[in-house]
Amino acid sequence: MFFITSKLLAFLSKPIIWIFILLVSSLIFKTKRRTLLIYSISIFWVFSNGFLADKAAKAWETSPKSISSLTHNYKYGIVLGGYSSYNKEIQHINFNDRGDRLISAIELYKLGKIKKIIISGGNGELVNNGMKESEWSKSFMINMGVKTKDILIENNSRNTMENAQNTAILIKSDISQKTLLITSAIHMKRAKFCFNKNNFNIDCYATDITNSDITLTVDYLFIPNIDALVKWEDLIHEWIGYIVYKIKF
Secondary structure, eight states: OHHHHHHHHHHHTOHHHHHHHHHHHHHHOGGGHHHHHHHHHHHHHHHTOHHHHHHHHHHHSOOOOOGGGOOSOEEEEEEESOSEEEETTTTEEEEOTTTHHHHHHHHHHHTTSEEEEEEEOOOOSSSOOSOOHHHHHHHHHHHTTOOGGGEEEEOOOOSHHHHHHHHHHHTGGGTTSEEEEEEETTTHHHHHHHHHHTTOEEEEEEESOOOOOOOOOHHHHHSOOHHHHHHHHHHHHHHHHHHHHHHHO
């Protein structure tokens, strides 16, 4: 039930859904059409504004760390899924904009900062299509030179809390050791909450951080940008998820 509820909340976190509902309502409620259209245009401009999206993201994201600042060498680096899909036709991984999670983990492994990589991620869909992210990621890591014995996979989790719960079972005897949690900066607050709730001793390594070194141009400040809508969707999803987890757990 919790999984279905979280999926519904994720659907409702999309600003484009709000805009669509307002536009449809303007067709149905003719006496309110002008007001509803103004609301639609206003919401669209706010959520498609790149400057506002980046400012909100930077305020929420966990601050990044340089690799050189990691003075501790960790036995485990835990990578949370959601960074890729799989192309069955060519049997190869396709990274999305969260791909830094896995790439960063491999880099940290190569530099000796982590000894083993745990990939936590199964299938987050309501209907499991049999494809699990941790499994195709393992093949990629082996091709990139990570030793098979240094790869652990947890492929049953469907959300962040299950990532933490299932990983705790996987490394039960080592859970008190300091472990490096690797996920997107925008996702880290919720992820850290879940892993702390499951008694992990974690440090955080945030990836795919919003770039703060951006020139303030006219189009960036005022012209609608589809990428901003996506960023707001991720942000609202994280806010809702964090609140729900705080209430439930």
